[in-house]
Each structure stands twice: as C-alpha cells, then as structure tokens.
Amino acid sequence: MSQTQTPLEHTAEAVEKMDEKERSALVMQDRSLPLWASVLSAGFTFGSALCVLSLTVFAVFLHKLVAIEGIESLALLLGATALVPILGMVLFETGHARALAGLRPLRKRSGAMGPALLAVLALGGLATLHPLLALPALAGCILGWLISIPLSRWLPRDPGWDILPAEATSLLIGRDQHGIDLLNAPAKPHAFIMALLKSMRLATFISSFALACWLTLHEVLSAAAIAPTALISYGIVLAITDVFLLRSEIAPEVAKQASSVTAIAAVEGDTGLDGGLKVEHLSVSDRDGHKLLQDLSFQLTAGSVTGITGDSFAGKSLLLKALTAPHDLTNLAVSGHVSIHGQSPWHRSGRERDVDLIYLGAQPRVLPGSGGDNLYCFRSPDSPRGEHLLKSLVHNSDVAQHIIASPDATTLSNVEQKALAFARAFYLRPAAYLVDRPEDGSSELLRGTFLTRLREERRRGAIILLVTEDRVLLEECDQLIVLQNGRLVEMASATEIRDRESSGWQRFVGKRDLDSEEALDSWICAQFRRDGDDANRRAVCMVANEMLALACYATEPGMGPGAVTGTSPPGDTVCFEIKLFAGHCILRLQQAQPLSSGALAKAQSDADSDRALTQAPLARILRDSMSVENTVHNGSNWLQVAISIYDPRKSSPQSTPTSETTADALNRS
Known part of the structure; x- marks a missing residue:
C-alpha cells in the first residue's frame, strides 16, 4: 500500500524548505515619492x-x-x-x-x-x-x-478644535473619535x-x-x-x-518625523562582526536637549537572544524604535551608528532590498485589508508557509482560516492581530527581531507558541532583542541589557545578572571618566525609592563620586590627584555594586589590584586630622563612611565601603545606628 502525504505534512515541509522564487520575493522597499x-x-x-x-x-x-x-x-x-x-x-x-x-x-x-x-x-x-x-x-x-x-x-495656526474641559472629558472616556481626529489634524493658517x-x-x-x-x-x-x-x-x-x-505649511511627509537623524561613522579599527547588530553611541534627545537615551553602545551576535530590562521610563521601548525607525520619533533628535550585516537599517530607499530587521511593537500593526493580505504583505503567496506559521501559533486550523479570510484585519481581536503580526514576522525571516513586550495582549497559548518559534529562529542564526517582563522569556535570554534613565548601566550574562539580583546586589557599569558622575548619581538614587530617602541619596552619592574620582586617578597608591594606580579594572570602564541592609549599605568598586595598607593608613590619618581633604578622595571616603576595606569576590578585587543609612519609615535622617548594631550588621554582610 502506497503512502500518501497529508496536506498538513506537505505544509510542514514547505515551512522548512522555502524555494528560491519565494525567497527572492521577500524583499521590501520604503515608501517614497519619486x-x-x-x-x-x-x-x-x-x-x-x-x-x-x-x-x-x-x-x-x-x-x-x-x-x-x-x-x-x-x-x-x-x-x-x-x-x-x-x-x-x-x-x-x-x-x-x-x-x-x-x-x-x-x-x-x-x-x-x-x-x-x-x-x-x-x-x-x-x-x-x-x-x-x-x-x-x-x-x-x-x-x-x-x-x-x-x-x-x-x-498662531488655527486648530481643528479648541479643547473645552467638559467636551474633553467626553472625548477622553472614548465617546468621540472624530474629536481626536480633529485635534490630531494639522492646524490651518x-x-x-x-x-x-x-x-x-x-x-x-x-x-x-x-x-x-x-x-x-x-x-x-x-x-x-x-x-x-x-x-x-x-x-x-x-x-x-x-x-x-x-x-x-509643514509637509505631511515630515509633520510627525524626528527633528533630526544623524548617522555617525563606525569607530575605526572596530573588530566587531559585520554579521551582527552593532550599536555605537546611540543618543536620543527631546527638543529641549534632554537626553532620553544617552550614548548607548553594544553588539549582538547572530543566533543570540538578548533581553532589555530596567525600570519604567528607562527607555526600553524607545531604544527599539530608535534602532528600527528613528525618523518616526516625532520632534526628537537621534544620532549614532546602527548597522546589521554591515548595512544601516536607518537608510530609507525606494529600491528593493532584503528585510534586515523587524520591529514587533506591543500593539500589533495591521493595515486596512484582509488577513491574508496582511500576512503575505499584500503579495500573492508562493507557498502555504505563512498559513502554516499562523496555524502553529494559534494551534487551531479554523482560527487560522478565520484570520486569513477576514476581509478587514483591523476588526480582528487583539489576540488574533497579535498572532497575525507574529506569523508575518516569522514569514519574512529577517536577520533580527526587535520585540517589545510580546506578552501584552497575548494568550498563554500564544506566548508559548511564540517562544517555541523564537527558538527555531535562533537556531537559524537570527538576532533576537526582547523588551519583556515575562519570566519565561527572560530565562530564554543569553544576556541582558539593563537600562536606567536612558543609560546602559550593565550588559552581562543573563545568569550572572539574575544570580546577583536574587542576592540583592545591583550593578552599574560606566565610562572611567568624571563625566560619568551624573549617570552614577542617577543609578544610586534609583536604589532609594522611598519617600524621605533624600538624605540617604545624598550621603551615598557623595561617597560614590569620591570612589569614581579615585578610579580616575592613576599612579602611586595615595590620596590625591594623579596618586592612585589600579583602582579600577583594565579598560575604559568602572564597575560599582550596591546592596542595602538595615541601617547601612555596601557600595563597592572593582579594582585591578587592591589598595595598599599604607595608602589606607595615610588616608585614615588625613581623614582624622582633617588634612588635605580637598585633594584626597580616599580620605574623604574614609571620613564619610563607616568602614573601607579591600575584598575579593568571584576572583575580582573590590574596594568595599559601608555607608550609614536610615529607614525613613522608622527613623529620621539625624538618627544613626549604634556602634554595636553597626558592627553586628557589618559582620552579617
């Protein structure tokens, strides 16, 4: 008896083997006015x-x-x-x-x-x-x-509608879409x-x-x-x-575009892989010059999964948008270098080219048209691969057929639109996926099938960059990028970051330069979130700034400018870690080699006698802290400082822990 191939088996085979005709059809060209x-x-x-x-x-x-x-x-x-x-x-x-x-x-x-x-x-x-x-x-x-x-x-220009408070209330609760359209319409002369x-x-x-x-x-x-x-x-x-x-009038083509997009040249002598995603000195500023993203640089290799974490308003979603379409960041100024496979995704052209990266936003993007048109990008499909991908995501042939046959994809439910957007992205097979909160609006089933498909794309060498708070997706990441207030404070192995954060330690990595003081202060302030923590922030920031100054000096271990050697690891970066305890916190700075006991003794003598404090960072550190010592953690040398803090819910800034309580706390730490 001869074996016959079922339609489902035929479709699965089409997924894995895409013919050259279809591959050549999967190209894009940017909207242009010839x-x-x-x-x-x-x-x-x-x-x-x-x-x-x-x-x-x-x-x-x-x-x-x-x-x-x-x-x-x-x-x-x-x-x-x-x-x-x-x-x-x-x-x-x-x-x-x-x-x-x-x-x-x-x-x-x-x-x-x-x-x-x-x-x-x-x-x-x-x-x-x-x-x-x-x-x-x-x-x-x-x-x-x-x-x-x-x-x-x-x-002034004449708007389409003047906002009245009572009418604005009706609009904001969702009763008047036309009013929103009038507000968003370009103002007339x-x-x-x-x-x-x-x-x-x-x-x-x-x-x-x-x-x-x-x-x-x-x-x-x-x-x-x-x-x-x-x-x-x-x-x-x-x-x-x-x-x-x-x-x-402002041309509609540029009415909602970025105020400026400046692509800078790659750093000379960079040995990074052209096949990966390379980001150098990426910055985004608003019209007042305030930095929303500040000098971000990193490289992602093919086949890697990288997660982006950080507090709210850290700039995670903004980073993905800046990488994909900086021209769409209305009234923002973007500068930096971004390349994938050695080509810039920022360049817009009416010529056909391969799909280099895809941005999957938290809200799925569908165009007026049928579900099939949206799935196949308004092309005639050369194989059922897109349909099979959609079926594999929803695990239901009837649902997949309903989505494809829908005459207007904008009327589909949010979950169906999300599945449609995921399937379209996997159908296009870009070099990189930039995914913003895929868990939003997704069912548990869709999150699971999406993760399964991401693993397949990773095996074929795709770069995956995720903004997510889903624990399962974070566990899939090889490395994590930690953002804070638009700055990259750390990029390391996901396992290393998870282990450290589970033990209560937070890390900051910045340039070995006094200009990093603002970023360091911002990172420290983010560790003290309670009302009444202002004095804690000031106390720890003062010590941290002196430790940064100490790391920037470089000769003989000592107390003044140009008098310290080896207080930071080799290279152009400094690494801080912090952990909060009851009554004190531990702040430590990674060193190439520990400070000598003589340098510590001399600095302590200056701190006690109040001599040379204006020139001696180490003396000021000793004066403003509870203890300073050299320690070793995970094979690295650290300068560890204990700083007295208070709980604003229980005590005032003036109250300090007793010496016995402090000693017990330090022993426990």
Whole structure:
C-alpha cells in the first residue's frame, strides 16, 4: 500500500524548505515619492491650468467679434469650441487622479507647481503686451509672499478644535473619535492670513481691471481685453500664492518625523562582526536637549537572544524604535551608528532590498485589508508557509482560516492581530527581531507558541532583542541589557545578572571618566525609592563620586590627584555594586589590584586630622563612611565601603545606628 502525504505534512515541509522564487520575493522597499511622479503631477496640472487660461482667450474673441463687430454667426461656433478646453480640463484632472492614485499629498503639493509655472509665463505675456499690465500681478505676488511666509510664522495656526474641559472629558472616556481626529489634524493658517490673501487677490483683480481700462482709454489695449486681463492677473496671484501657502505649511511627509537623524561613522579599527547588530553611541534627545537615551553602545551576535530590562521610563521601548525607525520619533533628535550585516537599517530607499530587521511593537500593526493580505504583505503567496506559521501559533486550523479570510484585519481581536503580526514576522525571516513586550495582549497559548518559534529562529542564526517582563522569556535570554534613565548601566550574562539580583546586589557599569558622575548619581538614587530617602541619596552619592574620582586617578597608591594606580579594572570602564541592609549599605568598586595598607593608613590619618581633604578622595571616603576595606569576590578585587543609612519609615535622617548594631550588621554582610 502506497503512502500518501497529508496536506498538513506537505505544509510542514514547505515551512522548512522555502524555494528560491519565494525567497527572492521577500524583499521590501520604503515608501517614497519619486521624482517622475512630481514631474508628472506638475504636467497634469499645467495642462489643466492651460485649459482654464484658454477660456480667457475665447472670452476676448467672443467680446470682440460678436459683441463689438456684430458677427452673430460666430457666437455659437466660438461657444461650442470653448467646450474643448473645458472637457480637456476634466480629462487632465481625472487623468491626474488616476495616474497618481494613492499619492494625494503629492498631487496637492506638486500639482500647485503646474499652475504656478503657467502663471509665470502669463506674467511674462502681460509684460510683453505692456509693462504696466504686469504690475498688479507682480505686486500681488510680493504681498502674497509677505503674508504667507513671514506673517504665518508670527501668528498662531488655527486648530481643528479648541479643547473645552467638559467636551474633553467626553472625548477622553472614548465617546468621540472624530474629536481626536480633529485635534490630531494639522492646524490651518490663521484666519487673518486667509482674509488678507483673499482681499489682496481681489485688490489685484480690481487694480488690474482699472489699469486695463486706463490703457484702453489711451488706445493701448482693446476693450475686449479688459476683463480677461483682470482675470489673468487674478489667476497669476492665485496660483503663486497657493505655492507660498503650501511652503508655509509643514509637509505631511515630515509633520510627525524626528527633528533630526544623524548617522555617525563606525569607530575605526572596530573588530566587531559585520554579521551582527552593532550599536555605537546611540543618543536620543527631546527638543529641549534632554537626553532620553544617552550614548548607548553594544553588539549582538547572530543566533543570540538578548533581553532589555530596567525600570519604567528607562527607555526600553524607545531604544527599539530608535534602532528600527528613528525618523518616526516625532520632534526628537537621534544620532549614532546602527548597522546589521554591515548595512544601516536607518537608510530609507525606494529600491528593493532584503528585510534586515523587524520591529514587533506591543500593539500589533495591521493595515486596512484582509488577513491574508496582511500576512503575505499584500503579495500573492508562493507557498502555504505563512498559513502554516499562523496555524502553529494559534494551534487551531479554523482560527487560522478565520484570520486569513477576514476581509478587514483591523476588526480582528487583539489576540488574533497579535498572532497575525507574529506569523508575518516569522514569514519574512529577517536577520533580527526587535520585540517589545510580546506578552501584552497575548494568550498563554500564544506566548508559548511564540517562544517555541523564537527558538527555531535562533537556531537559524537570527538576532533576537526582547523588551519583556515575562519570566519565561527572560530565562530564554543569553544576556541582558539593563537600562536606567536612558543609560546602559550593565550588559552581562543573563545568569550572572539574575544570580546577583536574587542576592540583592545591583550593578552599574560606566565610562572611567568624571563625566560619568551624573549617570552614577542617577543609578544610586534609583536604589532609594522611598519617600524621605533624600538624605540617604545624598550621603551615598557623595561617597560614590569620591570612589569614581579615585578610579580616575592613576599612579602611586595615595590620596590625591594623579596618586592612585589600579583602582579600577583594565579598560575604559568602572564597575560599582550596591546592596542595602538595615541601617547601612555596601557600595563597592572593582579594582585591578587592591589598595595598599599604607595608602589606607595615610588616608585614615588625613581623614582624622582633617588634612588635605580637598585633594584626597580616599580620605574623604574614609571620613564619610563607616568602614573601607579591600575584598575579593568571584576572583575580582573590590574596594568595599559601608555607608550609614536610615529607614525613613522608622527613623529620621539625624538618627544613626549604634556602634554595636553597626558592627553586628557589618559582620552579617
């Protein structure tokens, strides 16, 4: 009896073996506005404006030949012939919309250039007939520029809706989506600007009409040309001031983009692997210059799973967005170097290229369209691999078929949209996955199948960067990145960090430089979260800053600048650890070699006699702490300092533990 292959078995085989035709189809290109489209848009609108202008010519002939010279037979003929430019205008406008369908903002902005170009030609034609004829239109254009550009910068823009407290309450509880749309819509120019432009255009019309009448009186111009001349002048000003108005508005392409994105060159002589994800000196700042991410640098190798942890507002999600799409960080300034496989994911291009990384946000991203379109990125699928991936995530063929067959994916439930986004990402097979809180909105089943699929992607060499608080996902990580207030305070083995944190120790790693003082203070302050801990923060920060200064000096072990050698491990970084106890905390600094007993004794003598305290960090450390000693932990040398602290719930900052209590606590630590 011959064996037959079931559809499910056939689908599973298709998952593992993707043919070259499908692989070549999995490419992307960024949204772009091509130059040819701008030129084509300007051409269509130029033709449409030319049709409108030609009507003025028919008006001149009708007035002169019929009204003045009395040739009645030409009235019907010229009137019928004038229908040609009218129909032409309809064809140009319709063709413009059909040829550039889906590019409405481009049609609006580039389309204004066609009438403006024709207006310039018409202005030259008026000047050819008589130099004075061009004056009203020229003056109107100059005034239009002054009104549209400089004045619009001084006057506030007109929003779509003014927020009233009572109405805002209704909006915020979810009763008025249109109100939210009005608030988010781009504001229009101030009403005073629009009123000035209208009055200026009308003034151009009437002044041009009056000038044409005067020229007719002096037999320079025919009476039939009076009204057309005024209309042409009005049209010239209308077309050119429309361009000025568009220039005064923020283009929709950049309205919600980052204020600046600066890609810096990679560090010379870097031996990092081109096949990994490399991040160097990544910083994100707001419009006031406040650093939201500060000088982050790390490298991830192929086949690694890295978790990002830290407190709320540490910048975890912002980091993933900055790596993927820095241009979308509205009003933020981004700088740094990011590369994957040696290529920058920041570069946007209309050319096709391979999918290098995928960002999976906490909220799934779906587009208006069917579930199948969203799964296969609006391509015709060449194999059932995407469908099988979706089935493997939801563990139900009926649910998978329901998601794919849905005519509008935006109507699916959040869990279904999440499964659809996961399946699409795995279908595209990027070099790196950047996943933000995959547990949010996911069922327990989906979290489990997602983890199983991540393991498969890891085995094929994909880089996985996770922001998560799910313990199961964190246990899957090889290493962890710890962020705090936008700074990278540590990057180490996940096992090492978990073991240390389970014992109560927290670690900070920073540059071996006095500029790290702010980051160190921020890290210490984060360890004291209780109300009334201000004095604890100040006391520990003072000692920590002196320890940092001690680590930055480098010669003979001693007490002053340029007098300490080997107080930090080799390299350009310093490592601190802290642990809180009842009545005191332990702060320690990793050293290349321990301080000599002579250096400690001399510093203690200076601290006791209050000598040289302005130049001796070690003496100030001894003065402000309970004890200072050299210790060894996990084969590394540490300078360990005990600092007295208080519990704000039980005591005041002035109260200190007794000597017996302190001694017992230190022995226990």
